[in-house]
Amino acid sequence: MNQNELYQQVILSHNKSPKNFGKPATFTHWAEGFNPLCGDHYFIYLTIEDDVIKNVFFEGEGCAISKASASLMTESLKNKTISDVESIIKKFHDYMTLSQGNLKDLGKISVLSGVKDYPARIKCATISWHTMKQAIETPVSE
Amino acid sequence: MxxxxxxxxxxxxxxxxxxxxxxxxxxxxxAATTLKPKYVIDRLSKHYLYETSNIHRGVHFLSQQATTYFEEVRDKVKSYLHGDSTWETIFTKGTTGAINFVAQSFGSIFNSGDEVIISQMEHHSNIVPWQMLRDRKNIVLKVAQMDERGILDLEHLESLITEKTKLVSITYLSNALGTINPVDKIVKIAHSKNIPVLIDAAQAIAHITIDVKKLDIDFIAFSAHKMFGPTGVGVLYAKKQLLEKMPPIEGGGDMIASVRFDKTIYNTIPYCFEAGTPDIAGVIALGVAIDYINSIxxxxxxxxxxxxxxxxxxxxxxxxxxxxxxxxxxxxxxxxxxxxxxxxxxxxxxxxxxxxxxxxxxxxxxxxxxxxxxxxxxxxxxxxxxxxxxxxxxxxxxxxxxxxxx
Missing domain, CATH: 3.90.1150.10 (Aspartate Aminotransferase, domain 1)
Known part of the structure; x- marks a missing residue:
């Protein structure tokens, strides 16, 4: 595969201008994800109401693959129920780490499909997804 | 060229x-690992194809031959580092193995409150072994600063030395920055207070002529694989006078003179620090790597x-x-x-x-x-x-x- 397929235009533009980037004034759940090996470092902030993700933001620093993946994820998970989100996370994770299934029915997220062929970069794509899973389970303490 | x-x-x-x-x-x-010339690879292959045997104590031809080839490499290391009989070659698994050995063995004679000085530009292998020693023996780990160009601050290094300082352990050549440290000055500063110096030469070994005698280095550690040799082999080249104070860390075969259930007598230096069968082919191939560098x-x-x-x-x-x-x-x-x-x-x-x-x-x-x-x-x-x-x-x-x- 040509490396240009890894750095597709959609990925480059999400890296340049990430969606839902920053720390919101209020949120109900959050988590921090850090990969000390490469320095990728992200925070996910969620507002969960009635088991629905009403709002999702992320902030942090990392490579283009990690940032684009986080940006695409926030776009696709907004206004979805927790159970839907959990099954999408599982689908993404299984595809990336176990080569099971595909990302075709996940909309724009499918631009990340090519990452799977670069074992050294899979963690870049999955860090924000792991952090998302953790955020759902971590309400803000009073 | x-x-x-x-x-x-x-x-x-x-x-x-x-x-x-x-x-x-x-x-x-x-800097991660050098490539290997075909002579090094051929030597590994030759050992396994035609010379396989365990070293030391064998009376048969192959064992004696392997022992000779293996032991010759100690002398090649000595010449490469411009040492003499003041120092001894100890084979380890690599630079990391060599530094860990010093931390565990030399470190075992440190007392609570004793100090080790490293620098801000060290590789993790010259940080973590000392942190482990700190946790085990309650020593103090001090870090000499560098400036924004990546140059070691020698005045700061000197100011860290106290009566409790037992070792200064510094890299010769930073693998992250490429800085060559002034080893001569570092050794002078440390020796003026009678403190021995360990030099991490992992990165320097294939790039800089090292003269342990002129520099008066006490311990120097390096890996074969960063000098065109195989992975899994390294060297601690150290002053015998210091090694004599140091206990073996690993017990087992080859490091003993005699074993009885009530008392075991250890072998002499350097064998007492090389328990178990070493990477024989790897050490012999390191010798070829040294020859190869010398040929250029x-x-x-x-x-x-x-x-x-x-x-x-x-x-x-x-x-x-x-x-x-x-x-x-x-x-x-x-x-x-x-x-x-x-x-x-x-x-x-x-x-x-x-x-x-x-x-x-x-x-x-x-x-x-x-x-x-x-x-x-x-x-x-x-x-x-x-x-x-x-x-x-x-x-x-x-x-x-x-x-x-x-």
Whole structure:
């Protein structure tokens, strides 16, 4: 595969201008994800109401693959129920780490499909997804 | 080195003919591990094909032959480091193994409150063993600072020394920055207070002529695989006078003179520090790697690499939005850099797509990254088989990376 397929235009533009980037004034759940090996470092902030993700933001620093993946994820998970989100996370994770299934029915997220062929970069794509899973389970303490 | 010699040298490294992603390989990851000349690989193969045998105490031909070849390498190490009978060669698994051995063995005679001084530019292998010793024996670990060019602050180092300081352990050549440290001055400072010095020569060993006698180094550690030898073998070259105070860390075969259930008598130095069957073929092949370097001449290598590093520094400094990390005037073999707005991992992947192997990340020197407030760098590290064309390919590759992210 040509490396240009890894750095597709959609990925480059999400890296340049990430969606839902920053720390919101209020949120109900959050988590921090850090990969000390490469320095990728992200925070996910969620507002969960009635088991629905009403709002999702992320902030942090990392490579283009990690940032684009986080940006695409926030776009696709907004206004979805927790159970839907959990099954999408599982689908993404299984595809990336176990080569099971595909990302075709996940909309724009499918631009990340090519990452799977670069074992050294899979963690870049999955860090924000792991952090998302953790955020759902971590309400803000009073 | 003239073009013909260089071309001939490159033929000694069959891997240089490899194609990566449709391009001929440009290998600029020598600081991680150097490539292996065919003579080293042939020697490993010859041992296993025709000479396999365990060393020491064997009365049969093959065992005696293997023992001779193995033991000869101690002398090759001695000559390579310009040592004499004041020092002894101990074979380890690598630089990390050698430093851990000193931390565990020499460290075992330290008392609570005793101090070890390292520097801010150390590889994790010269940090973590001392932290483990700190946790075990309650010693104090002190860190000598560097400046924003990556130059060690000798005055600060000196100011850290107290009556409790038991060892100064510093890298000769920073793998993350390329800084050559003034080992002569470091040793003088330490020895004026009777403190021994350990030099981590993992990065220096293939690039700088080291004279342990002139520098009066007490312990020096290096790995075979960073000097064109096999992985899994390293050396601690140390003053016998210090080794005599140090207990063995690993017990087992080969390190004993006699074993009874009530009392075991240890073998002599260096054997008492080499328990178990070592990497015999690896040690013998290290000898060939040393011969190979000597055949080219370390002085010639130093001169050529110096010019190549200057060329690379010049070439890279012409690229916009590129910052070299580590700008000491006294550098060797390593050029670390960051590109504005582009993460090193993306740089590494895109250079790889053009057949260029560099390393990206913290280079096992996270405190260095923290000091420069960057998550990682891209590091190109050279060896004598690299060419100006390799550097041109790197520079073009960087421009390509920047064009993708425009």
């Amino acid at each position: 003239d073009k013909n010699i260089l071309a001939k040298i490159r033929e000694d490294f069959p891997i240089l003919g490899t194609e990566v992603n449709g391009y001929s390989l440009v290998y600029l990851d020598n 001449g370390l002085k010639n290598i130093e001169e050529y690499e110096h010019k190549l590093l200057q060329y690379a520094t010049q070439k890279l400094s012409e690229i916009k939005n590129l910052r070299v990390v580590g700008t000491s005037p006294n550098k060797s073999s390593v050029i670390s850099f960051v590109l504005d707005g582009i993460h090193p991992h993306d740089v590494g992947s895109l250079l790889d797509s053009k057949g260029i192997a560099v390393r990206t990340g913290h280079h096992c020197a996270q405190p260095v990254m923290e000091f420069f407030k960057i998550p990682a760098t891209t590091r190109a590290s050279i060896s004598f088989y690299n060419t100006k064309e390799d550097i041109d390919r790197l520079a073009d590759g960087i421009l390509y990376v920047q064009s993708i992210f425009e």
